[in-house]
Amino acid sequence: MPRMNAAQRHGIDFTLNGRKVRAEAENRMLLSDLLRHEIGLTGTHVGCEHGVCGACTVQIDGKPARACLTLAQQVRGSDVRTVEALAPAPAELSPLQAAFRRHHGLQCGFCTPGILMSLDALLRERPDAGLEDIREHLSGHLCRCTGYATIVEAALAAAEEQRKEETPYA
Numbered sequence: 001m002p003r004m005n006a007a008q009r010h011g012i013d014f015t016l017n018g019r020k021v022r023a024e025a026e027n028r029m030l031l032s033d034l035l036r037h038e039i040g041l042t043g044t045h046v047g048c049e050h051g052v053c054g055a056c057t058v059q060i061d062g063k064p065a066r067a068c069l070t071l072a073q074q075v076r077g078s079d080v081r082t083v084e085a086l087a088p089a090p091a092e093l094s095p096l097q098a099a100f101r102r103h104h105g106l107q108c109g110f111c112t113p114g115i116l117m118s119l120d121a122l123l124r125e126r127p128d129a130g131l132e133d134i135r136e137h138l139s140g141h142l143c144r145c146t147g148y149a150t151i152v153e154a155a156l157a158a159a160e161e162q163r164k165e166e167t168p169y170a
Contacts, residue, residue, distance in 0.1 A: 014075045016041075017085035025072035032056045032067035035082060043083040043113050047142070054141035057114035058082050062125075064118045083113035086120060095165075096120055096158040105154035107145035115141050119155050127162050134159070 009024040016039070025034050035041045035058070047055035049068050056067040059081040086094040093101065096116060106112040115138065122129055122137045129137070134155045138148060 010073065012072055012076050014077060015079045017081055023072070027071075027073065029072045030068055031058070031065075031070040031072050031075060031080075034072040035067060041082050041084055045110055045113055047110065052142065053111065054114040054118065055111050057117045057141070059117055059121050062121065064121045081117070083116055086116060094120075095161050096123065096155075099154040099158035099161065100151075103150050103154035103157055105146065105151045111141060111143045111145075115143070115151060119158070123155075123159055123162055127159065127166060129155075129159050131156065 006027060009026055012023050012025055012034075014021060014023075021039070023034055023038055025038065029038075032044055032046050035044050036046070044058055044067050045055040046068055047053035051066040051069040054066070057064050058067045059065065060070070060075060060078050062079070062081075086097055088094060096119060100106055100112065100116070118137055118141065119134070122133065126133065131152065134152055135148075138151065138155075143151065
């Protein structure tokens with residue numbers, strides 16, 4: 001079996017927020033470190049570094065994943081979306097982000113990027129998600145500031161708005 005050098009960097013080709021990228025990472029580099037320190041996308045927050053808090057949640061091939069538990073090498077050939085991809089334009093908020101703003105779904109904002117990425121994935125997969133679905137989906141996230149009520153309100157409002165956009169003649 002060949003012996004690998006821990007300091008050797010390897011190329012990783014993947015799609016990041018809709019654009020093809022090539023990055024280099026050591027064998028043990030985490031996706032969160034690659035995104036923040038090598039690529040410069042600091043919207044993905046790192047909280048517990050054990051996958052418990054959910055602050056580092058990104059989407060890999062459309063599914064929520066903890067960037068602090070994912071090796072950078074594992075995203076080779078994948079489609080990765082970070083919170084930076086949610087806004088349709090630099091000075092514009094996505095419907096989910098706008099709902100968070102309207103319903104005061106954040107306070108300190110540290111957990112918000114991960115929560116937004118999880119909820120975005122949920123609402124893309126299940127636009128009919130209701131209260132219990134949203135609560136269950138948020139159960140993998142820790143927020144020490146809001147008490148979750150305003151986050152749930154924002155998510156429900158965004159889901160309702162999304163449903164209205166999908167059925168304009170209702």
